[in-house]
Amino acid sequence: MFGTLASGELETARLRRDLGFSCGGIRMEGEQTQKLVVGYALTPKKKKSFLQPKLEVLARRKGICFVPIDLNRPLSEQGPFDVVLHKLLGKEWQDVIEVSGCLLDYQQKHPEVTVLDPPGAIQRIHNRQSMLEGLADLNLSDCSGSIFVPKQMVVLKDSASSADRAVEAGLKFPLVAKPLWIDGTAKSHQLFLAYDRRSLAELDPPLVLQEFVNHGGVMFKVFVVGDTIKVVRRFSLPNISNCEKGKVDGVFQFPRVSSAAASADNADLDPSVAELPPKPFLEALAKELRILLRLRLFNIDMIREHGSKNVFYVIDINYFPGLYLKLFCYAKMPDYEQVFVDFFHDMAQAKQKKRHCK
Numbered sequence: 626m627f628g629t630l631a632s633g634e635l636e637t638a639r640l641r642r643d644l645g646f647s648c649g650g651i652r653m654e655g656e657q658t659q660k661l662v663v664g665y666a667l668t669p670k671k672k673k674s675f676l677q678p679k680l681e682v683l684a685r686r687k688g689i690c691f692v693p694i695d696l697n698r699p700l701s702e703q704g705p706f707d708v709v710l711h712k713l714l715g716k717e718w719q720d721v722i723e724v725s726g727c728l729l730d731y732q733q734k735h736p737e738v739t740v741l742d743p744p745g746a747i748q749r750i751h752n753r754q755s756m757l758e759g760l761a762d763l764n765l766s767d768c769s770g771s772i773f774v775p776k777q778m779v780v781l782k783d784s785a786s787s788a789d790r791a792v793e794a795g796l797k798f799p800l801v802a803k804p805l806w807i808d809g810t811a812k813s814h815q816l817f818l819a820y821d822r823r824s825l826a827e828l829d830p831p832l833v834l835q836e837f838v839n840h841g842g843v844m845f846k847v848f849v850v851g852d853t854i855k856v857v858r859r860f861s862l863p864n865i866s867n868c869e870k871g872k873v874d875g876v877f878q879f880p881r882v883s884s885a886a887a888s889a890d891n892a893d894l895d896p897s898v899a900e901l902p903p904k905p906f907l908e909a910l911a912k913e914l915r916i917l918l919r920l921r922l923f924n925i926d927m928i929r930e931h932g933s934k935n936v937f938y939v940i941d942i943n944y945f946p947g948l949y950l951k952l953f954c955y956a957k958m959p960d961y962e963q964v965f966v967d968f969f970h971d972m973a974q975a976k977q978k979k980r981h982c983k
């Protein structure tokens with residue numbers, strides 16, 4: 626870990642030195658003339674984890690710069706921006722929705738500005754029910770794998786009576802209980818495992834009850850940035866045996882296993898569990914998802930049904946997810962800086978081409 630830290634810092638320092646990195650707007654040797662201005666509206670946490678010095682330096686080399694958006698001033702008075710990149714939460718998110726009329730208006734007046742991503746499309750991902758809608762109907766028939774979503778139902782109130790409804794809906798215990806709304810708070814990521822009917826009464830709605838799918842304790846995080854896909858293994862919850870299902874009752878909160886610093890990438894794992902999903906399958910899936918979700922920056926959490934060859938379940942979709950764990954100097958999405966720079970660079974080139982064609 627320390628090796629990574631030292632080499633990461635060293636690399637950034639070298640890049641800074643090579644470029645004579647400055648924020649003063651003076652163009653240094655090795656930098657290109659400004660080609661793309663990315664206005665960003667991010668939470669302080671997101672800004673810290675995403676806007677790493679390495680990203681800024683690599684971006685500058687390609688003439689891409691990041692400028693903060695002042696949320697207290699109209700967008701039209703700021704910029705000009707080529708791209709508006711945003712991830713906000715709670716009240717600030719509500720404001721974005723309320724002013725999304727303004728955002729739409731701004732986009733109509735400035736069709737050359739790309740908003741990453743449309744607020745309406747992101748909102749669908751904030752609800753654990755709507756986020757998975759339509760996934761099971763994707764056309765992936767020619768592919769080397771199949772995709773499902775776990776059987777689930779929404780509980781809006783009175784979790785005590787939800788037990789009957791869960792049984793009627795054919796849901797089998799144990800169930801994973803997830804807060805319905807994702808609002809960036811730790812609470813919206815507090816998940817529980819409910820082993821029996823009675824335990825459902827202890828849960829706080831609104832929530833989603835989802836069947837637990839045995840998957841051998843490994844999950845796949847598939848990151849999508851435009852046309853680029855990266856997949857990594859993460860540790861997950863272990864299988865639940867029939868014996869355990871019969872013996873255990875009650876409700877248990879479980880930790881954010883997949884966010885733990887430990888990576889499953891180099892662990893000694895059963896190959897039938899750890900083998901990455903086939904590349905053509907992921908490519909087809911990401912392509913379909915980009916269209917279905919109308920998003921360019923997202924990740925999906927996928928698990929392989931235990932014992933199957935390539936039967937996968939999507940259990941979570943995250944908009945513009947965490948890419949870098951600052952505390953551990955660890956890129957959750959490997960090489961994310963270069964991937965984003967290439968993504969923005971392609972965008973700049975496409976814009977330039979369009980301008981020339983006019």
Ligand SMILES: O=P(O)(O)O[C@H]1[C@H](O)[C@@H](OP(=O)(O)O)[C@H](OP(=O)(O)O)[C@@H](OP(=O)(O)O)[C@H]1O
Pocket residue numbers: 670671674712807808809810814881883884926941943944945946947948949950
């Ligand atoms: O849901 P899982 O699969 O755990 O993935 C989460 C979500 O993407 C979080 O965003 P949201 O809360 O909007 O769902 C994100 O927070 P940020 O985008 O704020 O970084 C986390 O990043 P880290 O907190 O960096 O781990 C990332 O680990």
Ligand SMILES: Nc1ncnc2c1ncn2[C@@H]1O[C@H](COP(=O)(O)OP(=O)(O)O)[C@@H](O)[C@H]1O
Pocket residue numbers: 775801803813814815816835836837838839844860861862882883926928940941
């Ligand atoms: N249906 C499921 N079956 C088995 N494990 C699950 C299921 N749903 C979630 N998990 C486990 O719980 C973790 C968190 O669930 P997830 O839906 O990804 O919520 P979050 O948005 O908080 O990451 C997953 O990474 C996985 O380890």
Ligand SMILES: [Mg+2]
Pocket residue numbers: 883926941
């Ligand atoms: Mg998740």
Ligand SMILES: [Mg+2]
Pocket residue numbers: 941942943
């Ligand atoms: Mg999530």
